[in-house]
Amino acid sequence: MAELEIHRPEGIRLQKVLASAGVGSRRKCEDLIEAGRVKVNGEVVDQLGVRVDPESVAIEVDGNRIMVDSSHLTVVLNKPFGVVSTMSDPQGRPALDTFVARYPERLFHVGRLDAETTGLLILTNDGELANRLAHPTHGVSKVYVAKVKGRVSKNLPTLLKQGVELDDGPVRATACTILDVQGDSSLVQVELHEGRNRIVRRMLDKVGHPVLELVRTQFGPIRLGTMAPGEIRELSPSEVGKLMDAAGL
Numbered sequence: 001m002a003e004l005e006i007h008r009p010e011g012i013r014l015q016k017v018l019a020s021a022g023v024g025s026r027r028k029c030e031d032l033i034e035a036g037r038v039k040v041n042g043e044v045v046d047q048l049g050v051r052v053d054p055e056s057v058a059i060e061v062d063g064n065r066i067m068v069d070s071s072h073l074t075v076v077l078n079k080p081f082g083v084v085s086t087m088s089d090p091q092g093r094p095a096l097d098t099f100v101a102r103y104p105e106r107l108f109h110v111g112r113l114d115a116e117t118t119g120l121l122i123l124t125n126d127g128e129l130a131n132r133l134a135h136p137t138h139g140v141s142k143v144y145v146a147k148v149k150g151r152v153s154k155n156l157p158t159l160l161k162q163g164v165e166l167d168d169g170p171v172r173a174t175a176c177t178i179l180d181v182q183g184d185s186s187l188v189q190v191e192l193h194e195g196r197n198r199i200v201r202r203m204l205d206k207v208g209h210p211v212l213e214l215v216r217t218q219f220g221p222i223r224l225g226t227m228a229p230g231e232i233r234e235l236s237p238s239e240v241g242k243l244m245d246a247a248g249l
Helices: 014-020 026-034 127-134 156-162 199-206 237-246
Strands: 038-040 059-061 064-066 074-079 118-124 142-149 164-166 169-171 175-182 185-192 211-219 232-234
Touching (some): 014 026, 014 059, 064 237, 118 127, 142 199, 156 175, 164 199, 185 199
Parallel strands (some): 118 211
Antiparallel strands (some): 038 059, 074 232, 142 185, 164 169, 175 185
């Protein structure tokens, strides 16, 4: 253990920091430490009594980064159809302010979903996290499920992974899976590391399969799961930690 970097007499006991972050009871956190399942700044801490400054160290439990800054709030919303990705809309369309009114913190949405696209939207008051997640250089993956017009051919995944040329440059899917083909429509899952405007719709339209319905089901390590349209929930400290890892923080 790098004693001078980790152990700070004026800091807070590590088990208390973990308990405050929602990892578990103080006793459970002590057990995790003694079992060698906790790392601080990449080093295993297996002795009780270690004190840390939670704002200046990176803490992991079982390899998962733990968010310990209680001043930051990050939530996920299942954005309903017809809602615009702004906090208010001069045209009077439904906006995000309705869903976050319960929180006193001023939240910012990470990227956008067009009004017709539903699904996972992250909002946070952590400006650095938001910028990192949204910036294309970090390439945080996003997964969409699209109902498209027409019966797609089995070579569609290969075609999208090879890339298609759009007006604003080429785009390439990281992964693509055909989920279902019925009648005159198909269901496909597409993973991208880009976030250009209406990129999934334009990509699928380019290959002859206009999007009929579109939902984002995953952003980095965070999944939509069974959340209902309009439902919002706070991310756990471990989930925020995973987001920070994905963003390179």
